[in-house]
Amino acid sequence: MAISANRLELLQIADAVAREKSIDRNIVITAMEDAIQKAARSRYGTETEVRAEINSKTGEIRLQRLLQVVETVENVSTEISLDEALARNPEASLGDFIAEPLPPLDFGRIAAQSAKQVIVQKVREAERDRQFDEFKDRVGEVVNGVVKRAEYGNVIVDLGRGEGIVRRDELIPREAFRTGDRIRAYIYDVRREQRGPQIFLSRTHPQFMAKLFAQEVPEIYDGVIEIRSVARDPGSRAKIAVISKDSSIDPVGACVGMRGSRVQAVVGELQGEKIDIIPWNDEPATFIVNALQPAEVAKVVLDEDAERIEVVVPDEQLSLAIGRRGQNVRLASQLTGWAIDIMTENEESERRQKEFQERSNLFMEALNVDEMVGQLLATEGFTSVEEVAYVELDEISMIEGFDNDTAEEIQARARDYLEELETRLDQERRDLGVSDDLRTIDGLTTAMLVALGKDDVKSVEDLAGCATDDLVGWTERKDGETKRFEGALSAFDVSRTDAEAMIMSARVSAGWVTEEELNAQQEDGEVADDAEAVEEEAEEAAAGAILKG
Numbered sequence: 399m400a401i402s403a404n405r406l407e408l409l410q411i412a413d414a415v416a417r418e419k420s421i422d423r424n425i426v427i428t429a430m431e432d433a434i435q436k437a438a439r440s441r442y443g444t445e446t447e448v449r450a451e452i453n454s455k456t457g458e459i460r461l462q463r464l465l466q467v468v469e470t471v472e473n474v475s476t477e478i479s480l481d482e483a484l485a486r487n488p489e490a491s492l493g494d495f496i497a498e499p500l501p502p503l504d505f506g507r508i509a510a511q512s513a514k515q516v517i518v519q520k521v522r523e524a525e526r527d528r529q530f531d532e533f534k535d536r537v538g539e540v541v542n543g544v545v546k547r548a549e550y551g552n553v554i555v556d557l558g559r560g561e562g563i564v565r566r567d568e569l570i571p572r573e574a575f576r577t578g579d580r581i582r583a584y585i586y587d588v589r590r591e592q593r594g595p596q597i598f599l600s601r602t603h604p605q606f607m608a609k610l611f612a613q614e615v616p617e618i619y620d621g622v623i624e625i626r627s628v629a630r631d632p633g634s635r636a637k638i639a640v641i642s643k644d645s646s647i648d649p650v651g652a653c654v655g656m657r658g659s660r661v662q663a664v665v666g667e668l669q670g671e672k673i674d675i676i677p678w679n680d681e682p683a684t685f686i687v688n689a690l691q692p693a694e695v696a697k698v699v700l701d702e703d704a705e706r707i708e709v710v711v712p713d714e715q716l717s718l719a720i721g722r723r724g725q726n727v728r729l730a731s732q733l734t735g736w737a738i739d740i741m742t743e744n745e746e747s748e749r750r751q752k753e754f755q756e757r758s759n760l761f762m763e764a765l766n767v768d769e770m771v772g773q774l775l776a777t778e779g780f781t782s783v784e785e786v787a788y789v790e791l792d793e794i795s796m797i798e799g800f801d802n803d804t805a806e807e808i809q810a811r812a813r814d815y816l817e818e819l820e821t822r823l824d825q826e827r828r829d830l831g832v833s834d835d836l837r838t839i840d841g842l843t844t845a846m847l848v849a850l851g852k853d854d855v856k857s858v859e860d861l862a863g864c865a866t867d868d869l870v871g872w873t874e875r876k877d878g879e880t881k882r883f884e885g886a887l888s889a890f891d892v893s894r895t896d897a898e899a900m901i902m903s904a905r906v907s908a909g910w911v912t913e914e915e916l917n918a919q920q921e922d923g924e925v926a927d928d929a930e931a932v933e934e935e936a937e938e939a940a941a942g943a944i945l946k947g
Contacts, residue, residue: 629732693719
């Protein structure tokens with residue numbers, strides 16, 4: 399069968415468009431069929447159900463009109479009677495559709511223009527879908543491209559089969575690109591938007607530097623050395639924590655390379671950004687000391703619940719530890735995930751003396767003793783009147799200069815003070831309107847009830863409606879800075895687990911949940927914790943695979 403020139407040209411156009419746009423040929427042919435159907439409807443009437451088919455081998459166009467089989471025909475353009483349908487197809491039944499051939503259509507100028515718009519729209523949508531499908535799985539990769547143009551500080555990058563954008567805040571400061579420049583960037587997000595898929599690139603993302611090291615250091619690519627954490631002040635300074643799975647390989651030395659060749663290649667790509675390579679350590683104190691290099695650390699004090707650490711440095715090391723505009727300590731905090739407070743040895747000594755004096759004064763006032771006795775108790779490590787009141791008598795009588803009678807008298811005074819304090823606090827609780835029912839919640843002391851009352855938590859229902867953060871407070875990290883928000887019970891030694899237990903107990907007392915439901919939730923939580931642990935292991939494995947790739 400001979401193929402006409404027009405039909406052959408139709409297939410050639412479909413092939414050319416498919417190659418140029420890198421989309422499936424069948425998608426182009428389907429778009430042409432939709433365009434022909436739209437043009438045919440404008441010719442035969444918009445209510446007519448027209449179907450167009452293009453033979454993908456011959457280019458032959460077949461037009462058909464679909465008619466629904468009904469008992470009574472109301473619209474001859476869309477319906478056909480059952481008797482007439484049976485005459486054409488003996489197996490026809492009510493509700494079926496009968497295809498009726500239509501003669502070839504001679505397109506007018508308007509119909510042709512309309513068909514062209516349909517084809518262009520369908521092809522554009524297919525191209526966008528292809529771009530999105532291609533790049534959505536490449537998030538986390540470093541790509542090379544050519545700068546197409548720069549507008550309003552943003553850089554548009556030609557990625558070959560797509561177009562990406564490096565926004566102004568994702569460029570390294572003082573970095574300028576011109577049309578035609580080669581650029582390397584990290585794909586951190588791909589979104590499907592109205593104007594097409596948007597591929598967002600970054601040169602300031604911490605993982606961009608990690609990927610560059612993976613390209614320069616074979617041991618990282620092979621997975622022998624792992625990058626655990628990265629912190630960057632783009633264009634200025636960065637810290638990267640590495641660990642080796644092979645004890646015979648020094649992770650820091652491997653990343654630095656012979657005469658610094660490997661790290662210098664990364665520095666050159668990052669416009670001279672200074673990079674500190676830190677050995678990772680599972681011990682937070684050791685890791686934080688390493689992260690504060692090149693400053694020397696004399697002493698650290700950890701607060702694991704608040705993820706805060708106090709670092710004591712020699713006076714002459716203070717400026718080095720903090721860094722210019724706080725850069726060194728800020729990057730160390732980002733790298734380790736801990737809030738870091740830095741003080742000099744003199745400042746720490748003054749603080750310890752102040753705390754010692756405060757404890758001494760507390761004992762002097764509460765126990766009605768002289769300064770020497772108060773200082774002796776503080777020196778022996780007692781920090782509160784409760785400790786003095788309820789420790790074994792021997793621990794007090796063993797203090798030099800004390801005997802059993804003295805120890806008994808001190809403990810008696812401590813207990814009297816606590817009873818008097820309890821009476822005062824209970825009266826304050828009543829004055830604040832805190833319900834007696836709250837006293838039944840395990841773990842709540844009278845002092846805590848007063849604190850809750852001042853925070854407008856005065857009944858079991860009020861406590862049941864609280865979140866854990868409302869009681870113990872929370873921290874937020876933004877731009878490398880950690881801000882602490884206090885809760886109603888932040889002044890007390892209450893863990894998040896204890897606070898959650900108090901809230902759940904209040905919800906049981908308030909009738910919001912039953913003991914059985916609470917136990918079921920706890921069991922589900924344990925299962926969820928196990929699932930979360932498995933998921934974390936999977937994520938770590940995936941992260942290793944990404945760095946390898």
